[in-house]
Amino acid sequence: MLGLALLVPAACGGGGGELILATTTSTENSGLLDALVSLYEEESGDHVKIIAVGSGAAMSMGERGDVDVLLVHAPAAELAFIDAGYGVERARVMFNDFVIVGPADDPAGITGSADAAEAIEAIAAAGARFVSRGDDSGTHAKEKTLWGAAGLEVPSADGWYTESGQGMAATLTIAAETGAYTLTDRATWLSVSDSARLPLLVEGDERLFNVYHVIVVSSERHDSVNTAAAGRFRAFLLEPTTQQLIGEFGRDQYGEPLFTPYASESN
């Protein structure tokens, strides 16, 4: 009987609707989303279910109407998603940046470089180990644009270039254990344990900018989408008080905030 009582979804009751948010593993792993969502639930009475997947998977769930709202960081794919009519009301929420981390002895000699494309070219030229996410996430998309910027094809996964197929923290662990380079968002890099925190080698290139957008899934194709609640959540993310919270999050624990507020109604 205890079993049956626990099986009744906790979502019952309350005035609000149910909202399914598809987001990236990086925002979930950092703990930011839990903090924001519990505040939102309190304010709105909506019940939010957070599904953490890569940006690619999040958008494909959006295409099928399986989720209501997205918080993602893959600008090119986002624009295609909007153009195809799957999403509406895309708005900027926050940013952090990507950094290139790698082994302390740095066989490719990229330490201190401010040019991400040059750095990644040097890694390829040295044939030094590089672990790619390989999972169609926002980070993976960013890595592919860097190969393009360096004028190179994305390497095939053999020898020095490997694909982990896993989330950011898991990929950082693999890179640390195998003495490889990888591209990571700063928030995840700050939040992993010491054993997985490879030295930061390259930062500050504007191409490493990592912007998160909120997108409401269009109800044109799928009646089941809860656009009302999705719109409320979108508005909540852009509110000045929420933005302030984003800017403070992680400061106590990591000495610096994980994300920078960057709200804009437009893009």
Added chain:
Amino acid sequence: MDLIVDAVAEAWRLLRTGDNDIYGITLRTAAITGTSTLVALLIGLPLGLGLALARFPGQRSFIALANAGTGTPPVVAGLLVSIMLWRSGPLGGLGLIYTPAAIVIAQALIAAPLIVAITAAAVMALPPALHLQIRAMGANQRQYLWLIAREARLPLLVAIMAGFGAVVSEVGASMMVGGTLAGETRVLTTAAVLEVSKGQFGSALALGFILLAFILVIAAALTIVQQRARRR
């Protein structure tokens, strides 16, 4: 090694303070895996008995199918159930995706073939003369099935343990259909995977220890039942 020592300390700390909703997660794990095993048993026991006792064309193929089903990969079960339960799926209107009920469905799908296969094997292993004996005593169909199940009770407890073991240890299906939502569908295995994905290996291992302790308690309880049954 330090990690293991730290993890034991962390497990102890979690149990003492109840942090990270550890008791909620453990109770939820018990409720979900218990229900899954029960559902799988209600489906698997009659099917297993039927497969072993009835005579029908293609019987061997069905037994082979049940045996193959014991290797159902949780991720495949999870994906199939997700496709059915997603809003875009045929059963999307039920609103079951990302609820404990969805996990129960997927886990029952994983455990049922195990219970079918072990039940069928146990019943087929009974001495052929037994069936004649029971019939000769004038048992009706219901009494016959009851006595057969009673004779096979020791291996049937193995079937329960195997079904429970499969659902309590799987993570792929729970993750996919449940979404590991805090306070709703987060169970010990998915919580541990989440901690690993955050790079928090100490608390992941602590959850692992609590899971092992939980399995040990259940196994001990089932063993006591089994040994009592043996003496009867």
